[in-house]
Amino acid sequence: NTIFCVIPQRKLVWKGCNADYNEEFCKNHAIPVCFEPYNGGIICTNETDLQIAITAYDLPGKTKEFLLDRLCGWIAKKTGQIAVVEGNYILINQKKVVGLGHKAMDNGMVLLVLQISFSVDIDFITQVCQKTMVKEPAGLQEFDPALTRSSLIQEVITWLISY
Numbered sequence: 001n002t003i004f005c006v007i008p009q010r011k012l013v014w015k016g017c018n019a020d021y022n023e024e025f026c027k028n029h030a031i032p033v034c035f036e037p038y039n040g041g042i043i044c045t046n047e048t049d050l051q052i053a054i055t056a057y058d059l060p061g062k063t064k065e066f067l068l069d070r071l072c073g074w075i076a077k078k079t080g081q082i083a084v085v086e087g088n089y090i091l092i093n094q095k096k097v098v099g100l101g102h103k104a105m106d107n108g109m110v111l112l113v114l115q116i117s118f119s120v121d122i123d124f125i126t127q128v129c130q131k132t133m134v135k136e137p138a139g140l141q142e143f144d145p146a147l148t149r150s151s152l153i154q155e156v157i158t159w160l161i162s163y
Contacts, residue, residue, distance in 0.1 A: 001054075001055065001056040001057065001059075002054070002055050002056070003052065003053070003054050003157075003160065004051075004052070004053040004054075004055075005050065005051075005052055005153050005156075006050070006051040006052070006053065007050060007149060008045050008046065008047055008049060008051075009047060010032075010046075010047060011031055011044070011045070011046045011047070011121070011124060012031060012032045012033070012034060012045055013026055013031055013032070013033045013034070013042060013043070013044055013045075013128055014033075014034055014035075014036050014042070014043040014045065014051070014113075014115070015033050015034065015035050015036070015042060016036060016037070016038045016039065016040035016041050016042070016043070016101055017037055017038065017039055017040070017103070018039060018040060018041055019040070019041040019042045020041075020042075020130045020131065021033070021042045021128050021129060021130060022127060022128050022129070022130060025127050025128060026128065031128070036053070036101070036111070036113060037103055037105070037111060038101030038102055038103045038111055038113045039101060039102065039103050040088075040099075040101035040113075041129075041131055042128060042129050042131070043099065043101075043115045044121070044124055044125045044128050044129065045115065045117075046119065046120075046121055046124070048117075048118040048119040048139065048141070048149070049115065049116060049117050049118055049119070049139075049149075050115075050116045050118065050149045050152060050153065051113065051114065051115050051116070052113070052114040052116070052153075052156060053111065053112065053113045053114075054110075054111070054112040054113075054160075055109055055110070055111050056109065056110055057108055057109055057110075058108075059110040059112070063112060064088075064100060064102055064112060066159075067100070067112070067114060067156075067159070068085045068088075068090060068098075068100060069085065070156075070159050071090060071098060071114070071116075071156075072084065072085050072090050072098075074152070074155055075090060075092070075097065075098070075140065078140075078144055078147055079092065079140065079143035079144045079147070080143075080144070081093065081143050083097075088100040088101070088102075089135060091135065092138065092143055093138075094135070094136070095135070095136050095137065095138035095142075096117075096135040096136065096137045096138065097116070097117055097137070097138050097139065097140055097143075098114060098115065098116050098117070099114070099115045100112065100113065100114050100115075101113040101115075116140070116149075116152065117137060117138065117139045117140065118139045118140050118141050118147065118148075118149065119139035119141050119142070120137045120138055120139045120142075122137070125137060
């Protein structure tokens with residue numbers, strides 16, 4: 001059972017199991033593409049973002065809901081905005097600030113992946129993604145410029161220890 005906090009040093013692309021992307025653009029711009037076996041598509045991330053991945057056997061069935069609910073409450077408290085969970089996303093003003101991917105592996109291990117955007121590069125996303133954008137992405141710093149990754153990491157660790 002492991003928790004990974006991925007802090008990117010540059011723009012990169014996470015490719016899920018159901019993903020099409022502009023491979024030529026990524027190659028031409030030396031953008032790394034990393035495969036993660038979650039059920040989902042493309043995640044474009046940059047230097048300000050945070051990805052939390054949890055791999056575990058015997059992961060409690062409500063862990064996904066627990067994390068989304070806690071994260072939604074933290075975001076609402078920190079930004080002063082109404083944040084809502086809609087499916088595998090957390091939205092503020094109908095803009096996607098958090099996405100969650102998950103997959104149960106054949107060996108019984110479960111992978112949960114949370115992508116938390118602190119800032120968004122729409123041009124980068126539209127160049128990489130081939131799927132039509134349904135929910136407009138936004139970064140948390142759009143709603144509160146003082147929010148930091150480190151404060152969120154400490155918060156998530158506290159939640160998981162108590163869970």
